[in-house]
Amino acid sequence: MRSKVTLARLVRNPQARYGLIALVLLLALAYVGPFFGPYDWTDKDFMSFLSPPSADHWWGTTQIGQDVYAVTLRGMQKSIIIGFLVALFSTGLAALVGAAAGYFGGWVDRVLMWGADLLLVLPSFLIIAIVSPRLKGASWLWFVVLLAVFSWMITSRVVRSMTLSLREREFVLAARYMGIPGWKIILRHIVPNLSSLLIIDATINVSGAIIGEAALSFFGFGIQPPDVSLGTLIAAGSGKVTGYPWLFLFPAGLLVLLVLSINLIGDGLRDALDPGSNK
Amino acid sequence: MGAYLLKRLVSNVLLVAIAASMAYFLAATSLNPRAKYEGKQPPVAEAVVDATLDDYNLNDKTPVFERYVTWVSGVVTGDLGETWDGKSINEEMGRRVGVSLRLLLIGTLVGSAVGVTVGGYAAVKQYRLSDRVIGVSAFVIMAIPVFVLATMLTLVAVGINDTLGFTLLEYTGEYNPALSGWDQFTNRLNHLILPTISLALGQIAFYSRIQRNMMLDVLGQDFVRTARAKGLSRRSALFKHALRTSLIPAATYFAFAFGTLLTGATFTEKIFGWHGMGAWLVDSIQSNDVNAVAAVSLFTAACVLVAGFLSDLIVAALDPRVRVS
Numbered sequence: 382m383r384s385k386v387t388l389a390r391l392v393r394n395p396q397a398r399y400g401l402i403a404l405v406l407l408l409a410l411a412y413v414g415p416f417f418g419p420y421d422w423t424d425k426d427f428m429s430f431l432s433p434p435s436a437d438h439w440w441g442t443t444q445i446g447q448d449v450y451a452v453t454l455r456g457m458q459k460s461i462i463i464g465f466l467v468a469l470f471s472t473g474l475a476a477l478v479g480a481a482a483g484y485f486g487g488w489v490d491r492v493l494m495w496g497a498d499l500l501l502v503l504p505s506f507l508i509i510a511i512v513s514p515r516l517k518g519a520s521w522l523w524f525v526v527l528l529a530v531f532s533w534m535i536t537s538r539v540v541r542s543m544t545l546s547l548r549e550r551e552f553v554l555a556a557r558y559m560g561i562p563g564w565k566i567i568l569r570h571i572v573p574n575l576s577s578l579l580i581i582d583a584t585i586n587v588s589g590a591i592i593g594e595a596a597l598s599f600f601g602f603g604i605q606p607p608d609v610s611l612g613t614l615i616a617a618g619s620g621k622v623t624g625y626p627w628l629f630l631f632p633a634g635l636l637v638l639l640v641l642s643i644n645l646i647g648d649g650l651r652d653a654l655d656p657g658s659n660k
Numbered sequence: 661m662g663a664y665l666l667k668r669l670v671s672n673v674l675l676v677a678i679a680a681s682m683a684y685f686l687a688a689t690s691l692n693p694r695a696k697y698e699g700k701q702p703p704v705a706e707a708v709v710d711a712t713l714d715d716y717n718l719n720d721k722t723p724v725f726e727r728y729v730t731w732v733s734g735v736v737t738g739d740l741g742e743t744w745d746g747k748s749i750n751e752e753m754g755r756r757v758g759v760s761l762r763l764l765l766i767g768t769l770v771g772s773a774v775g776v777t778v779g780g781y782a783a784v785k786q787y788r789l790s791d792r793v794i795g796v797s798a799f800v801i802m803a804i805p806v807f808v809l810a811t812m813l814t815l816v817a818v819g820i821n822d823t824l825g826f827t828l829l830e831y832t833g834e835y836n837p838a839l840s841g842w843d844q845f846t847n848r849l850n851h852l853i854l855p856t857i858s859l860a861l862g863q864i865a866f867y868s869r870i871q872r873n874m875m876l877d878v879l880g881q882d883f884v885r886t887a888r889a890k891g892l893s894r895r896s897a898l899f900k901h902a903l904r905t906s907l908i909p910a911a912t913y914f915a916f917a918f919g920t921l922l923t924g925a926t927f928t929e930k931i932f933g934w935h936g937m938g939a940w941l942v943d944s945i946q947s948n949d950v951n952a953v954a955a956v957s958l959f960t961a962a963c964v965l966v967a968g969f970l971s972d973l974i975v976a977a978l979d980p981r982v983r984v985s
Contacts, residue, residue, distance in 0.1 A: 502675050502678060502679050503679060503682055504679055504683055504957055504961070506923060506926075507683055507686070507941070507953070511687060511691065511945055512686075515690060592805050595805060595807075596805060596923075596927070599807050599927070600930070600942050602945070615807065615808065615811075616807075619807065619931065622811050622814060623814065623815065623818045626815060629811060629815075633808045633811070633812075636805070636808065637805075637808060640803040641799075641800060641803040644802070644803055645799075648799075
């Protein structure tokens with residue numbers, strides 16, 4: 382019932398509607414678009430290097446003859462996956478850590494929150510920048526883990542303070558007196574009651590992670606070749622932007638559109654799930 | 661009030677020490693300056709490499725804790741050590757800090773002043789066309805990462821220069837060393853325009869959103885109406901009563917915004933070819949320069965500390981409740 386009301390509110394909100402439409406179009410472009418392009422992202426056209434957009438190469442070619450359309454969509458797929466995985470992982474971590482700290486209290490609370498404070502102080506950019514290029518042989522999933530590990534702390538503090546009030550509520554007390562173990566109460570009763578906060582947080586984390594990935598890849602500290610992401614493409618394109626702007630404009634434009642549409646949805650979700658906070 | 665600020669200062673200094681130490685340990689254990697010497701032709705004898713690295717306190721054969729103690733005892737006396745090729749970090753830093761601080765200072769001032777003004781203006785004109793335009797553009801700007809914005813600005817500058825036929829906007833480096841005197845001064849200002857825009861735009865968007873929300877909260881409150889009722893003009897009621905109260909949240913966000921500004925400065929410096937601290941961070945990680953990484957971390961941590969302290973000071977100045985308690 383509640384989810385129906387929320388969904389109806391979300392669709393009525395023009396901001397969120399435009400955001401959703403844009404996101405669906407962008408997802409379709411990233412995952413269906415490559416099938417319509419004349420080239421595969423691994424193809425190299427040795428007859429045209431750095432040629433501007435044309436009927437043959439829709440978005441032009443790179444200096445080694447790659448088709449910018451195919452490569453950019455490939456990079457966008459990676460950026461989208463990274464964004465969603467990081468958001469899932471970091472919001473999940475924030476929910477579990479925050480709820481455990483708030484529910485159990487005592488030394489569990491102190492240890493978990495001390496860890497969160499420590500991670501907040503550490504220079505995350507520096508740590509990811511130093512560690513991630515050294516994972517060269519390893520999978521890019523490690524990079525996702527690194528990004529997520531440094532983005533859950535503030536939400537977990539919010540979750541903790543909300544758990545503190547939730548754990549005194551009747552349904553939680555009833556469950557506890559029935560002898561249900563603590564971790565089950567957290568998963569079944571506490572986390573679902575925080576779902577609106579977590580959904581909003583996850584949405585905002587997606588765009589944050591996409592930007593974070595692109596920022597680190599811009600300096601070569603993120604996704605390593607031969608993998609491509611929007612960040613590596615923007616980095617490669619920005620060096621040649623004055624002579625060959627299509628190398629930069631297409632990935633950068635898609636990145637901005639992606640982030641913008643997700644932010645619009647996040648804002649709309651906040652209005653729909655939490656009508657009181659009219660920020 | 662004094663005790664409050666002192667307490668904040670002590671805890672902040674502690675955090676800086678922890679952050680810098682962690683950065684040192686991380687850099688010392690995972691970066692390898694030895695690689696710089698090993699690939700040389702003709703090959704350098706291992707004993708020579710060891711001796712050189714020992715000189716610079718970079719030898720990975722010395723236990724990391726021992727190197728850390730040497731580094732800390734240097735830092736405490738104001739000596740940040742040497743780069744991987746034996747240059748003094750203090751000298752290099754002296755040059756680069758000036759470059760970065762100029763960018764950061766102007767970016768902060770322009771960003772917060774314009775942002776607060778724009779946000780306050782939007783709140784006063786709520787739901788009018790100007791409010792909507794400001795809101796939408798702030799939203800769009802916040803979705804554009806600094807490195808995209810900066811690159812777009814160079815693209816625009818090149819376009820303008822090309823159509824005009826001469827260099828109206830400079831987009832690489834910090835100044836033209838061939839000029840001198842007044843010419844060099846204006847040339848420096850010209851080089852500042854694009855980096856400042858790329859740094860300040862994000863800040864403006866951020867502050868304007870906060871300031872608009874807070875201003876709207878305050879405008880509906882009784883004390884503003886009372887101020888009007890006792891005969892103040894709309895203008896002075898807005899400036900003396902509404903603006904001051906609504907500035908407090910923006911001031912508390914100041915430290916946070918400064919952190920994003922620091923990261924933004926790294927991109928801006930790299931893209932516009934400024935040799936500041938941000939560019940040094942990236943270069944030193946790429947060149948396995950342990951002491952330089954630690955020095956930059958120390959600098960950024962200290963900057964964040966100063967920003968946090970400033971933000972506390974501003975809040976205390978604006979909010980009487982903080983001063984009394």
